[in-house]
Amino acid sequence: NAGVTQTPKFQVLKTGQSMTLQCAQDMNHEYMSWYRQDPGMGLRLIHYSVGAGITDQGEVPNGYNVSRSTTEDFPLRLLSAAPSQTSVYFCASSYRTGGNTIYFGEGSWLTVV
């Protein structure tokens, strides 16, 4: 069972570089989201989507772009990486209605130098 797959697992970027974190799920979930985890800050929602073609901002959207062209994929783009974006990133998905279980990817460790 693939579940939620994130790539890459580890990445080092230089300030100003761009990159895309990939997220794919094979459970036909409508809801997908990206969180970042920083020490003492918990999991903070960056962007989320409730279906193909629909995205919305979370708690900390600045510096990140997303798109949802298919149900399966929800990539997170850093257009010009900054050291403040050094973090662990988690992609998550669930069925949209009600309080369905949220499934997480394994995380992507990003360092911006």
Place this chain on the structure above:
Amino acid sequence: AQKVTQAQTEISVVEKEDVTLDCVYETRDTTYYLFWYKQPPSGELVFLIRRNSFDEQNEISGRYSWNFQKSTSSFNFTITASQVVDSAVYFCALKENRDDKIIFGKGTRLHILP
């Protein structure tokens, strides 16, 4: 706006002691869902429990139990007879029925000392 507060940043207890992790939430919705997740040192996020706002029954699963009290907007998690393997960061989360966002608290880091 929805909010989840986990006031305990870090807790240390000796193995076999009981420990309670607190979670207080804020919402204006009458229908909502609460979750607990565990993040062991390996880093993955493991689902523990989901509770909807209409079900105030306490739940027990082995050494784990959850106390949901709407009157105090709390959804506390108790580990009985703690074990070293319980050492992890525990997150509480909230989803309102009228919104699609799922918001997490800052987490409580639990150390179980042998």
